[in-house]
Amino acid sequence: xxxxxxxxxKRLTRGWIRAIAWVAGGATFMSGxxxxxxxxxxxxxxxxxxxxNRPVLxxxxxxxxxxxxxxxxxxxxxxxxxPTSSGGSTGGGGAPPPPPTTTSGGS
Amino acid sequence: xxxxxxxxxxxGTEVRLIADLTEDPSAFENAALRVEAIFAREGTxxxxxxxxxxxxxxxxxxxxxxxxxxxFAELTQxxxxxASSTDGLFDPTVLPALVAAGYDRDxxxxxxxxxxxxxxxxxxxxWREIELLGLELYLPDGVGLDFGGIAKGWAVDLAARSAxxxxxxxxxxxAGGDIRVAGTTREAEIAIEDxxxxxxxxxxxxxxEGAVATxxxxxxxxxxxxxxxxxxxxxxxxxxxxxxxxAWASTCEEAEVRAKTAxxxxxxxxxxxxxxxxxxxxxxxxxxxxxxAA
Numbered sequence: 001x002x003x004x005x006x007x008x009x010k011r012l013t014r015g016w017i018r019a020i021a022w023v024a025g026g027a028t029f030m031s032g033x034x035x036x037x038x039x040x041x042x043x044x045x046x047x048x049x050x051x052x053n054r055p056v057l058x059x060x061x062x063x064x065x066x067x068x069x070x071x072x073x074x075x076x077x078x079x080x081x082x083p084t085s086s087g088g089s090t091g092g093g094g095a096p097p098p099p100p101t102t103t104s105g106g107s
Numbered sequence: 108x109x110x111x112x113x114x115x116x117x118x119g120t121e122v123r124l125i126a127d128l129t130e131d132p133s134a135f136e137n138a139a140l141r142v143e144a145i146f147a148r149e150g151t152x153x154x155x156x157x158x159x160x161x162x163x164x165x166x167x168x169x170x171x172x173x174x175x176x177x178x179f180a181e182l183t184q185x186x187x188x189x190a191s192s193t194d195g196l197f198d199p200t201v202l203p204a205l206v207a208a209g210y211d212r213d214x215x216x217x218x219x220x221x222x223x224x225x226x227x228x229x230x231x232x233x234w235r236e237i238e239l240l241g242l243e244l245y246l247p248d249g250v251g252l253d254f255g256g257i258a259k260g261w262a263v264d265l266a267a268r269s270a271x272x273x274x275x276x277x278x279x280x281x282a283g284g285d286i287r288v289a290g291t292t293r294e295a296e297i298a299i300e301d302x303x304x305x306x307x308x309x310x311x312x313x314x315x316e317g318a319v320a321t322x323x324x325x326x327x328x329x330x331x332x333x334x335x336x337x338x339x340x341x342x343x344x345x346x347x348x349x350x351x352x353x354a355w356a357s358t359c360e361e362a363e364v365r366a367k368t369a370x371x372x373x374x375x376x377x378x379x380x381x382x383x384x385x386x387x388x389x390x391x392x393x394x395x396x397x398x399x400a401a
Contacts, residue, residue, distance in 0.1 A: 065389070065391065066391040067392050069395060071395040072396055075396070076315055077312050077317075077319075077395060078312060079393050080310070081310060098296075100308075100311060101110065102123060102286060103281075103298045103308075104284040104297055104353060105283075105299070105321060106302065106322055106326040
């Protein structure tokens with residue numbers, strides 16, 4: 001008696017299984033990236049986009065307000081003021097102030 | 108240039124002797140030698156960064172009595188008198204607090220980052236525990252002396268007098284902004300630096316006699332809020348709303364103390380004190396009147 005054997009199912013090789021696993025894993029990973037890419041972004045302000053390529057400068061604005069109390073009697077010290085003209089100024093500011101005898105800058 | 112100028116480094120800063128161009132060259136040379144010798148000698152005596160200085164020797168023996176030189180005793184007595192008359196706003200015992208804030212070695216090294224970690228603020232005011240009897244000094248344990256600005260101001264006064272004794276008719280000595288004029292009455296124009304921009308002048312004054320000194324929290328700094336002017340009330344670098352004070356007085360030593368204590372006074376500005384205050388918002392107060400009302 002002859003027995004008819006059903007044909008054996010062809011099994012996937014290890015290489016194929018490994019390749020399918022890599023493709024599935026990669027697709028899962030990329031789906032996360034896609035979700036992030038598709039998410040709505042906050043609108044970029046004009047100032048932020050304009051200043052993107054500029055160096056950030058923190059400018060501390062010093063407002064000079066000078067209050068002077070004049071001496072009632074002749075004093076050994078006279079206030080000359082702050083020199084206003086500088087060597088590079090324009091507008092007829094005149095010559096730069098003469099150099100002082102010396103400087104006091106704090107110790 | 109209408110003046111003769113001799114410059115050198117002394118007491119950790121640049122020192123300048125200025126005299127009229129018409130002065131005798133040999134008198135000027137003699138004066139320059141004397142001034143330089145004074146700064147070399149007193150710099151060695153009062154430096155806390157030199158292990159061989161008298162100040163270092165005294166501080167290393169805190170907790171015991173010791174004999175000091177007449178000059179050391181004199182300046183100690185002056186410092187204690189200033190501390191008493193300013194109710195402790197001038198304090199010669201801020202050294203531990205200064206070291207805790209990071210100023211533990213020569214400023215150039217501190218600014219280069221070669222300093223130990225900061226420590227919590229150290230209380231000041233221990234000048235009251237110092238005992239000085241003649242040349243016998245008792246320094247309590249844990250107390251360190253640092254005369255700071257007044258040693259420099261005192262040396263400036265000494266140098267200006269010595270320059271006149273050397274034969275100059277008029278002399279100006281400037282040690283890092285501590286200025287004293289001596290001799291015949293003559294006008295000297297002093298530029299006051301802008302504390303927010305050292306390349307600019309804030310103001311100019313003309314003095315005919317006496318001394319000028321400026322204290323600033325924007326000099327000798329080694330980090331945000333870290334500078335050499337310790338507020339004895341907190342033990343920390345002063346933050347009083349005043350960033351610079353220029354004061355004038357009959358001696359440079361007094362001008363130094365006045366400038367420093369005025370800066371410590373902060374918003375409670377002593378309007379009876381002639382000087383130029385600069386607030387941290389840029390406000391400038393110029394008081395030329397000794398009798399101005401508060």
